[in-house]
Amino acid sequence: MPEITIRDALQRGLREALDNDPNVYLMGEDIGAYGGAYSVTAGFLEDYGPERVRDVPISENTFIGTALGSAVGGLRPVVEFMSISFSLLAFDQMINIGASIRYMSGGQFKVPVVIRAPTGAGIQLAATHSHMFENWLASVPGFRVVAASTPYDALGLLRSALKDDNPVIMAEHVQLYGKRGEVPDEYFTIPLGKADVKRTGEDITIVAFSHGVVIAMDAAGKLAENGVKAEVIDLRSLRPLDIETVLKSVAKTHRAALIDENWRTCGYMAEVSAQISEKGFDLLDGPVARVASEDVPAPYSRPLEQMMLPNVNRVLKAIEENYGI
Amino acid sequence: MKVLERARKTELAELYRQMYRIRVFEEKCGELYARGLIRGFLHIYIGQEANAVGAMSVLRPEDYVVTHYRDHGQALARGLDAGRCMAELFGRATGVSRGKGGSMHLFDAQKNFVGGHAIVAGHFPLATGLALAAQYKREDRVVLTFFGDGAVNQGVFHETFNLAALWKLPIVFFLENNLYGMGSAIGRVRSGGADFQDAGKPYGIECVVIDGMDVMAVREATQAAVHHARSGKGPAFIESKTFRFHGHSMADPVKYRGDEEEERWKRRDPLHTFPRMLLELGLATDKDIEKIKAEAEAEIDAAIKFAEDSPWPAPEALYEDIYA
Ligand SMILES: Cc1ncc(C[n+]2csc(CCOP(=O)(O)OP(=O)(O)O)c2C)c(N)n1
Ligand SMILES: [Mg+2]
Numbered sequence: 335m336p337e338i339t340i341r342d343a344l345q346r347g348l349r350e351a352l353d354n355d356p357n358v359y360l361m362g363e364d365i366g367a368y369g370g371a372y373s374v375t376a377g378f379l380e381d382y383g384p385e386r387v388r389d390v391p392i393s394e395n396t397f398i399g400t401a402l403g404s405a406v407g408g409l410r411p412v413v414e415f416m417s418i419s420f421s422l423l424a425f426d427q428m429i430n431i432g433a434s435i436r437y438m439s440g441g442q443f444k445v446p447v448v449i450r451a452p453t454g455a456g457i458q459l460a461a462t463h464s465h466m467f468e469n470w471l472a473s474v475p476g477f478r479v480v481a482a483s484t485p486y487d488a489l490g491l492l493r494s495a496l497k498d499d500n501p502v503i504m505a506e507h508v509q510l511y512g513k514r515g516e517v518p519d520e521y522f523t524i525p526l527g528k529a530d531v532k533r534t535g536e537d538i539t540i541v542a543f544s545h546g547v548v549i550a551m552d553a554a555g556k557l558a559e560n561g562v563k564a565e566v567i568d569l570r571s572l573r574p575l576d577i578e579t580v581l582k583s584v585a586k587t588h589r590a591a592l593i594d595e596n597w598r599t600c601g602y603m604a605e606v607s608a609q610i611s612e613k614g615f616d617l618l619d620g621p622v623a624r625v626a627s628e629d630v631p632a633p634y635s636r637p638l639e640q641m642m643l644p645n646v647n648r649v650l651k652a653i654e655e656n657y658g659i
Numbered sequence: 660m661k662v663l664e665r666a667r668k669t670e671l672a673e674l675y676r677q678m679y680r681i682r683v684f685e686e687k688c689g690e691l692y693a694r695g696l697i698r699g700f701l702h703i704y705i706g707q708e709a710n711a712v713g714a715m716s717v718l719r720p721e722d723y724v725v726t727h728y729r730d731h732g733q734a735l736a737r738g739l740d741a742g743r744c745m746a747e748l749f750g751r752a753t754g755v756s757r758g759k760g761g762s763m764h765l766f767d768a769q770k771n772f773v774g775g776h777a778i779v780a781g782h783f784p785l786a787t788g789l790a791l792a793a794q795y796k797r798e799d800r801v802v803l804t805f806f807g808d809g810a811v812n813q814g815v816f817h818e819t820f821n822l823a824a825l826w827k828l829p830i831v832f833f834l835e836n837n838l839y840g841m842g843s844a845i846g847r848v849r850s851g852g853a854d855f856q857d858a859g860k861p862y863g864i865e866c867v868v869i870d871g872m873d874v875m876a877v878r879e880a881t882q883a884a885v886h887h888a889r890s891g892k893g894p895a896f897i898e899s900k901t902f903r904f905h906g907h908s909m910a911d912p913v914k915y916r917g918d919e920e921e922e923r924w925k926r927r928d929p930l931h932t933f934p935r936m937l938l939e940l941g942l943a944t945d946k947d948i949e950k951i952k953a954e955a956e957a958e959i960d961a962a963i964k965f966a967e968d969s970p971w972p973a974p975e976a977l978y979e980d981i982y983a
Contacts, residue, residue, distance in 0.1 A: 396784045396818035403788015409795060430778050431785050439766035440757025441980035475981050499983035
């Protein structure tokens with residue numbers, strides 16, 4: 335199977351959509367002439383023209399809202415935030431229109447829009463540019479929120495997002511755009527709301543999403559060196575959450591470790607942890623081991639930033655403390 | 660009086676009928692709120708009727724209307740069913756938004772009436788997006804969006820004016836300047852003062868200033884603005900000078916302004932001046948006026964009856980309409 339990057343996968347999905355559906359257009363800051371802050375749309379303007387690849391002014395609340403309005407009007411926009419950090423300026427439109435207009439109108443309108451958002455810390459951008467608001471967005475009824483950790487998942491999820499008639503937020507971790515992986519040439523999709531077992535094992539379940547999956551896989555490798563077989567679950571979808579897949583694994587392993595790059599307090603894994611204890615309390619041999627970002631604004635300095643973020647050692651330590659393995 | 664000559668008698672009667680049914684609807688809403696049958700925030704439109712009615716009278720069915728929370732007048736003028744609007748205010752299953760929106764969030768997709776939005780200025784981007792969809796699909800339709808003087812101080816006002824002008828979108832921005840945003844007289848919260856003539860200038864959007872107590876002036880100006888937007892020349896902007904006769908919402912005791920100001924505006928109440936003019940010019944008879952009034956009152960009574968007789972939403976409705 336050919337190997338491509340997550341960026342390649344996203345490009346393939348977006349080009350397919352533009353080629354196949356005249357109502358699909360792209361919109362975002364510097365996605366056209368500049369090619370996108372993370373080069374996802376490089377070359378698109380030349381191929382599809384300014385009507386379908388629309389550069390917008392730096393007005394997040396307005397261009398997101400405009401995309402939502404155009405979706406209500408029958409189009410299928412794919413909007414790119416330069417960073418999920420800037421989504422703060424658009425929360426009003428995203429939540430009060432995007433997530434609410436269907437409900438508020440008694441089901442009269444639909445809002446088929448894909449919002450792509452580079453997310454995550456780790457590249458020393460400090461507090462304003464390192465946010466990961468997936469957890470906030472995932473708490474909003476009306477949204478779907480997905481986060482891919484492989485090129486295969488990125489393409490499969492994007493294809494499904496483009497077929498869905500609701501606002502779908504794709505959180506794209508900035509450290510993963512160049513990550514390579516196998517992607518078949520044949521058409522496939524990945525349903526929204528299905529977790530994926532990235533590695534099987536019997537001794538402990540490690541749950542993660544986005545860049546956390548990279549950490550989880552490394553941790554599983556280390557555990558294997560000591561004869562501990564870890565199962566790694568990539569949630570892929572944060573809303574809806576596929577808790578069944580998690581519980582099924584915990585029923586087998588009786589242990590759970592959760593990796594979360596969100597701030598610990600009210601981070602996404604706080605929800606996963608709550609649901610495990612609500613629905614699978616008796617399955618556990620000990621308390622879940624939750625490793626999350628420290629509750630601090632993201633610092634610039636490399637050693638400090640690395641201290642804030644989850645890493646393999648912190649995961650192994652937490653597992654050891656809670657389960658003695 | 661050229662304006663009047665151009666309009667046909669039936670059209671004039673229709674303008675009066677629309678304004679009167681809104682007035683009655685709103686008066687009844689006030690009573691029903693006092694009786695606890697309508698809850699939440701209720702913003703009534705009394706005094707501003709000429710705006711919704713005059714402006715909406717020049718739209719086509721395929722055009723979009725987007726407005727803010729003071730939306731009953733717009734909804735009725737757009738042809739939403741009065742009974743289903745009242746049922747929405749009552750929170751009933753038969754409401755235009757199935758009881759999930761209430762007074763501030765009236766919607767009717769059939770009428771291309773896309774809200775009813777309660778975040779001040781939050782509907783600008785939505786309206787702009789609808790205009791973008793129309794332009795993109797080469798559809799011959801425009802968006803008419805209403806807002807208050809308070810909305811001009813929000814960033815999205817400026818952002819959408821910029822974007823709509825940049826992309827030459829088919830949209831008409833209709834400002835109902837009623838001189839107050841809740842209790843704030845404009846002069847106390849806007850450095851530019853109470854006139855908005857220049858508000859679109861930085862974006863190259865001309866503003867036409869009109870008398871919002873004169874339904875014919877509203878109609879004429881909106882006709883021209885809609886024509887401008889429809890012919891691909893980009894956004895148009897109207898500032899209508901108007902006044903709400905009652906408080907901002909039912910919770911407002913109106914301590915921030917004097918009776919004298921209210922009395923001055925009430926003398927220009929379109930519900931008095933317009934029929935008087937029709938009578939004076941022989942364009943309607945007393946009998947015509949009485950008939951219109953009686954019919955409107957009966958319509959609103961029936962609307963209330965419909966709302967009262969309507970069922971509450973079923974429990975299943977709680978989880979319906981979240982996802983398509
Ligand atoms: C973002 C936001 N801030 C504050 C409010 C509370 N609020 C509701 S209406 C209003 C005044 C708006 O005045 P204006 O735009 O002039 O409209 P009018 O009520 O006069 O029709 C305020 C402050 C709100 N709904 N949304
Ligand atoms: Mg006002």
